[in-house]
Amino acid sequence: MIANTDYVIKIKNPTDTKHELIITSNGTETKSNELKPGKNGKLNFNANSTGTFEYHCEYHPDTMKGIIEISSQ
Numbered sequence: 001m002i003a004n005t006d007y008v009i010k011i012k013n014p015t016d017t018k019h020e021l022i023i024t025s026n027g028t029e030t031k032s033n034e035l036k037p038g039k040n041g042k043l044n045f046n047a048n049s050t051g052t053f054e055y056h057c058e059y060h061p062d063t064m065k066g067i068i069e070i071s072s073q
């Protein structure tokens with residue numbers, strides 16, 4: 001992803017449990033709505049700095065997690 005750019009992250013939940021996407025950077029959290037089983041959602045995201053951002057699921061932080069690389073171009 002590119003810094004200072006508006007993104008809409010589309011989220012699908014084909015599972016039978018709820019999830020919630022959270023992206024963290026410098027102590028700031030960007031959260032999706034709670035995604036109930038079988039529902040879809042989206043999250044507006046705009047990184048105002050370059051670097052590595054972390055994301056995780058509110059309910060499954062140990063297994064549903066990863067990083068997002070934000071670059072300048």
Ligand SMILES: [Cu+2]
Binds near residue numbers: 018019058059060064
């Ligand atoms: Cu989850």
